[in-house]
Amino acid sequence: xxxxxxxIKQIVVEHLxxxxxxxxxxxxxxxxxxxxSLDTVELVMAFEEAFNVEIPEDAAxxxxxxxxxxxxxxxxxx
Amino acid sequence: MFRLDGKTALVTGASGGIGAAIARAxxxxxxxxxxxxTRRDALGALAIELRERAHVCPADLRDPAEAxxxxxxxxxxxxxxxxxxxxxxMTKDMLALRMSDEDWQAVLDVDLSAPFRLARAALRGMVRRxxxxxxxxxxxxxxxxxxxxxxYAAAKAGMVGxxxxxxxxxxxxxxxxxVVAPGFVVTAMTDALGEAQRTKLSESIPLRRLGQPAxxxxxxxxxxxxxxxxxxxxxxxxxxxxxxx
Numbered sequence: 001x002x003x004x005x006x007x008i009k010q011i012v013v014e015h016l017x018x019x020x021x022x023x024x025x026x027x028x029x030x031x032x033x034x035x036x037s038l039d040t041v042e043l044v045m046a047f048e049e050a051f052n053v054e055i056p057e058d059a060a061x062x063x064x065x066x067x068x069x070x071x072x073x074x075x076x077x078x
Numbered sequence: 079m080f081r082l083d084g085k086t087a088l089v090t091g092a093s094g095g096i097g098a099a100i101a102r103a104x105x106x107x108x109x110x111x112x113x114x115x116t117r118r119d120a121l122g123a124l125a126i127e128l129r130e131r132a133h134v135c136p137a138d139l140r141d142p143a144e145a146x147x148x149x150x151x152x153x154x155x156x157x158x159x160x161x162x163x164x165x166x167x168m169t170k171d172m173l174a175l176r177m178s179d180e181d182w183q184a185v186l187d188v189d190l191s192a193p194f195r196l197a198r199a200a201l202r203g204m205v206r207r208x209x210x211x212x213x214x215x216x217x218x219x220x221x222x223x224x225x226x227x228x229x230y231a232a233a234k235a236g237m238v239g240x241x242x243x244x245x246x247x248x249x250x251x252x253x254x255x256x257v258v259a260p261g262f263v264v265t266a267m268t269d270a271l272g273e274a275q276r277t278k279l280s281e282s283i284p285l286r287r288l289g290q291p292a293x294x295x296x297x298x299x300x301x302x303x304x305x306x307x308x309x310x311x312x313x314x315x316x317x318x319x320x321x322x323x
């Protein structure tokens with residue numbers, strides 16, 4: 001697992017208080033991890049802070065799964 | 079009841095009559111308070127009067143950047159913020175036909191946009207901590223309108239709608255957001271009226287007197303307390319019965 005993926009997983013586990021095993025790449029924040037819309041906003045803000053990137057609203061809307069987040073952050077940090 | 083020991087509160091417009099009374103009331107209930115406003119001398123005098131648990135955080139809310147930074151400054155002084163009281167406000171009265179765009183915008187900026195920015199900044203931490211209270215000070219004029227105050231009435235009514243939207247966004251996190259809508263209170267703003275106008279005003283109030291700043295402060299202290307934990311998105315009208323809504 002890449003550093004980015006590990007860090008994202010850690011943020012998701014901490015923020016949503018879910019079991020680490022449930023945080024698979026294909027897991028959807030809302031459908032599988034029990035996040036509500038405010039959680040997803042908080043997650044995006046946590047990603048922005050952790051990776052020192054800015055995620056515009058139209059991009060944030062497309063981040064629905066753990067893999068979506070990993071892909072977006074990986075692309076931004078290149 | 080209604081104790082606020084160990085809580086922190088940021089009060090904007092604390093150099094004014096109502097704001098100072100709100101700060102005193104929250105402080106008397108045990109809260110640590112951050113006093114904000116533009117008049118440093120008045121804020122300093124209030125901090126000296128309160129002696130302990132009082133911090134001065136001057137800010138000019140006409141400047142969007144200062145509004146953003148104020149919550150940071152208050153948290154740097156006191157630690158995580160529990161209570162935000164958006165009390166600062168201004169008027170630039172004029173019949174609409176003669177009201178300039180500048181006077182319209184200036185009142186909207188300070189009375190509506192600044193409270194939004196402060197709420198947004200405060201909510202970042204409150205949402206994370208799953209607790210918080212925001213109390214927005216509107217006005218009877220926001221509900222009834224008032225000739226010569228199209229800008230002020232729009233801002234104060236806007237505040238009510240904003241409060242309800244924000245309250246719904248963060249209710250799941252145990253944060254409550256409410257409005258206190260004062261009627262005519264004895265302050266520098268009402269002192270500007272003549273004696274005859276003030277008497278006439280009193281006669282139009284069922285409880286037969288203008289409000290005191292402490293009347294408003296008591297409502298704020300209640301909404302800030304743990305005991306008000308099931309009240310959100312509400313408007314508490316404190317107006318001597320002038321408008322029963």
